Amino acid sequence: xxxxxxxxxxxxxxxxxxxxxxxxxxxxxxxxxxxxxxxxxxxxxxxxxxxxxxxxxxxxxxxxxxxxxxxxxxxxxxxxxxxxxxxxxxxxxxxxxxxxxxxxx
Numbered sequence: 460x461x462x463x464x465x466x467x468x469x470x471x472x473x474x475x476x477x478x479x480x481x482x483x484x485x486x487x488x489x490x491x492x493x494x495x496x497x498x499x500x501x502x503x504x505x506x507x508x509x510x511x512x513x514x515x516x517x518x519x520x521x522x523x524x525x526x527x528x529x530x531x532x533x534x535x536x537x538x539x540x541x542x543x544x545x546x547x548x549x550x551x552x553x554x555x556x557x558x559x560x561x562x563x564x
Contacts, residue, residue, distance in 0.1 A: 460535040460546045468522065468549050469558060475520055483508075483525040483534035484553070491553070492560030494524065499563065502534040512541045524549035524556075 463471065472478050482493045483502040493499065500511050502525070515521070521538055525531040528550050535546035549556075 460532070460539060460548055462528075462532075462548050462550050463522075464550055465555060465557060468547070471547070472522060475522075477518065477520045479515070479519045479521050481521055481523045481531075481534065481538075483523055483531045488526060488553075489563055492562055494556075495559060495561050497524075500534070502530045502537065505537070508534070508537065509541065512538055512543065515543055517542050517544070519543075520545040520547070522547045522549070525552045527554050528552040 480494050480497040482489060482497040482499050485501050485503055489499050500508050502508050521543055523531040523534045523546060528548060531548045531552060535548045538546050
């Protein structure tokens with residue numbers, strides 16, 4: 460797991476053709492907006508998170524964020540424990556996010 464600042468996150472995502480973005484927040488937080496194309500995988504529901512993670516492609520690079528960067532750190536650790544070796548944690552999470560967001564249906 461590698462911690463990334465918002466600037467590093469944005470720059471790296473632009474260049475990474477194997478990138479998958481994961482929003483590790485709770486459903487009630489998703490309604491505040493998510494990053495474009497993010498998979499919504501609530502780390503607080505660990506059983507469901509693990510089931511979803513087992514369906515992910517181990518050859519992809521996973522960019523994980525949450526509200527502040529703490530749960531996404533836990534999510535990155537769990538993804539790696541499940542065999543997804545390349546994970547990135549967004550430092551400061553959505554609290555510090557200055558980029559675009561979209562609203563899920």
